[in-house]
Amino acid sequence: MLYAAKRLFLGFILLSACITFVYRVPKSTDRVVRTIIRSGMNKNVPDYSKMRGSTTRTGSVWPKPQSMVSNSKMYVLSSSKFKFEYTLSSLRCDDVDETMKRYMKIIFGNTTREINKWSRNSALEILYIHLSYDCEDYPTIKSSERYVLSVQDTAMLIADTQWGVMRGLETFSQLVHINEDNEIAVNACAIEDFPRFQYRGLMLDTARHFIPTETILQTLEIMSYNKLNVLHWHITDHQSFPLEFKRFPEIARHGAFDNGKSVYREEDVKRIVEFARLRGIRVIPEIDLPGHASALAKSRPDLFLNCYSVTNGVRDDSKGTLDPLNPEVYTFIGALYSELKNLFPDEYIHIGGDEISHECWLTSSEFRKYMVKSRTTEKEIHRMFIEGILQKARKLNLKPIAWDDVFSHGYTETPATIEVWTVDHPEDKVGDLTDASVDVIVSYPWYLDNTLKRQWDIMYLAKPAEYVEQKNLHHVLGGESCMWTEHVEANNVITEIWPLASAAAERLWSSKKTTDLIDAETRLNNLHCVMKCRNVHITPILPGVCNIG
Structure with a gap:
């Protein structure tokens, strides 16, 4: 009962956050934004591997988001079809355009990988991006980096500023992984995130x-x-x-x-x-x-x-x-x-x-x-x-x-x-x-x-x-x-x-309460593999190999 109540509470927090973000955008907000509020999802916490020296086959995020729920439902991405796209009512700016291009390269690199014809998973073709306010010229100590990310049948990233879009796309890129069928995949999830310190x-x-x-x-x-x-x-x-x-x-x-x-x-x-x-x-x-x-x-x-x-x-x-x-x-x-x-x-x-x-x-x-x-x-x-x-x-x-x-x-x-x-x-x-x-x-x-x-x-x-x-x-x-x-x-x-x-x-x-060293060790080791995939060589913290597909 306690576990179920906790899941329900987290879901309510994330739903409230999505409503708050949507409330701040113009009344002409398109149907895609409202989809986040109306759609439901099974908010089961994923069973992340705790094996020392191995990496997770589902993506993990560093630093850990403030709130995250996800489940085993998986979506697959095609390097030729997947794209980032503004919502109809989103504001736009060159910084976000540049960030979209950069993360397409980070996620897919120079490789071409299509969805298997016999894939058991649904295809995710668009991550919609909604920018609520005009872009700032330069980040400041007061700039917002808050974002909400929802990966469902309709995927959405909502942020007040371009800095929030950048943080949200980094999170999304870390969630992307190679699944057991050798496909580029991401699990269904809902995330509300913001920094503890500015x-x-x-x-x-x-x-x-x-x-x-x-x-x-x-x-x-x-x-x-x-x-x-x-x-x-x-x-x-x-x-x-x-x-x-x-x-x-x-x-x-x-x-x-x-x-x-x-x-x-x-x-x-x-x-x-x-x-x-x-x-x-x-x-x-x-x-x-x-x-x-x-x-x-x-x-x-x-x-x-x-x-x-x-x-x-x-x-x-x-x-x-x-x-x-x-x-x-x-x-x-x-x-x-x-x-x-x-x-x-x-x-x-x-x-x-x-x-x-x-x-x-x-x-x-x-x-x-x-x-x-x-x-x-x-x-x-x-x-x-x-x-x-x-x-x-x-x-x-x-x-x-x-x-x-x-x-x-x-x-x-x-x-x-x-x-x-x-x-x-x-x-x-x-x-x-x-x-x-x-x-x-x-x-x-x-x-x-x-x-x-x-x-x-x-x-x-x-x-x-x-x-x-x-x-x-x-x-x-x-x-x-x-x-x-x-x-x-x-x-x-x-x-x-x-x-x-x-x-x-x-x-x-991350939250002051984020102190689980076993969970952190698993995610930090996974970050080492993410960096390796991006051709960045940092010091590993555990023995083993990176399952980077």
């Missing part, structure tokens, strides 16, 4: 090793398969400054690897940003300042303090910290941000702000003289420095994000979003920040270069908002995996990121 990211460091543009594009493609929606691009650091600025060409010329040849030019950035946008992914740049800037000192030493070793008094430029007392520093940062805004359309910018060396400052005689004269401390100067950088961002209507060092050094009233990365009582830090009404991004559980925690199940069970009061949950924007590249380069970055980042992706998308 910010679901991957941070990629391209300063310690240069990551070519093509590899970044491949990373973005895999991000879309995992429904991640933010690439936090950590472009610069001590080791290199590979971004070319038109106003300051000398920076990359002297600061990039390979004598200034390993650089990202304007055309590279535009290509990356547009490729990401067409997959519903925002690109947020980070020029890490005022610390982590030794590569910048190679072209602009005038912006840095003269620091000295505390052991032998010899000049030490390795700390790479800008001079907080030099007005030209703030003018320079403002000019950098202005050019960044022209390259990156996102409303957010990551300013860095981590690991500023007070030790460097205190070895400077100029700095010590200023402290005595102004009767101030290095912490107060630190605060002044960060505020100056934040003002430059805000003046350009950019919303700054900073590493939690800013908060840790006593700057508790920051108008910036704080990324919590440090492992010293991070849950308390998230709680303190949200109590202070500060927006938070969580990354401390998902450092992909942490050899002690490089296990997918540990990352999967992380709790990004565990100690946040209910009234403050809206301040946890989401989280991201971080791929630092001290020991990673183009030839291994994909396998180092995936599938570990997939574990974080499900934690950030």
Whole structure:
């Protein structure tokens, strides 16, 4: 009785969701949309295989949808007849057209596979797509990614935005599989889905090793398969400054690897940003300042303090910290941000702000003289420095994000979003920040270069908002995996990121109650096979072979 009641309740939720979506579309909504409401289906949960080391013959979805019911009824697809098609009352846009073409390639590839003449299953020839609102120019933190997917005799995908269409088609593509009769098939199902968190990211460091543009594009493609929606691009650091600025060409010329040849030019950035946008992914740049800037000192030493070793008094430029007392520093940062805004359309910018060396400052005689004269401390100067950088961002209507060092050094009233990365009582830090009404991004559980925690199940069970009061949950924007590249380069970055980042992706998308490791292991192993089918090679989590037909 309890099981039957649960199935009935899930069915009611999905039916209500479909009605809600249809209610928002114009009164001229065509008959196909209404079919979802009128049609009934046997909402039996599929009997997914639990065999370790094997893959399911019916499709499974990663990350797990918020609500999904399905049954054993199967539909088969013909590569020559199946198509995506707008409903008559749907709005249309180029982004959705492009997404349809892309997923036709993902589902069928370059192969031709027809339905067997003796097939036992019904043919599915059209997945109708209904877009409720005009397409947005660029995804934002508030963009809807919600969708409803129904696969029955009439199949339908309904979404408010093109981003929801993208997420829904990714789900549909993962449900498609090769059945026992060697046909392209999909099981009957009804899904209502939306993300738990609006910010679901991957941070990629391209300063310690240069990551070519093509590899970044491949990373973005895999991000879309995992429904991640933010690439936090950590472009610069001590080791290199590979971004070319038109106003300051000398920076990359002297600061990039390979004598200034390993650089990202304007055309590279535009290509990356547009490729990401067409997959519903925002690109947020980070020029890490005022610390982590030794590569910048190679072209602009005038912006840095003269620091000295505390052991032998010899000049030490390795700390790479800008001079907080030099007005030209703030003018320079403002000019950098202005050019960044022209390259990156996102409303957010990551300013860095981590690991500023007070030790460097205190070895400077100029700095010590200023402290005595102004009767101030290095912490107060630190605060002044960060505020100056934040003002430059805000003046350009950019919303700054900073590493939690800013908060840790006593700057508790920051108008910036704080990324919590440090492992010293991070849950308390998230709680303190949200109590202070500060927006938070969580990354401390998902450092992909942490050899002690490089296990997918540990990352999967992380709790990004565990100690946040209910009234403050809206301040946890989401989280991201971080791929630092001290020991990673183009030839291994994909396998180092995936599938570990997939574990974080499900934690950030799916319900808080989605914690079944056995079910997750089966689906994550299946995702490995889905990726393999798409010619993407990620690290497997189990022994066995992929039954990809």
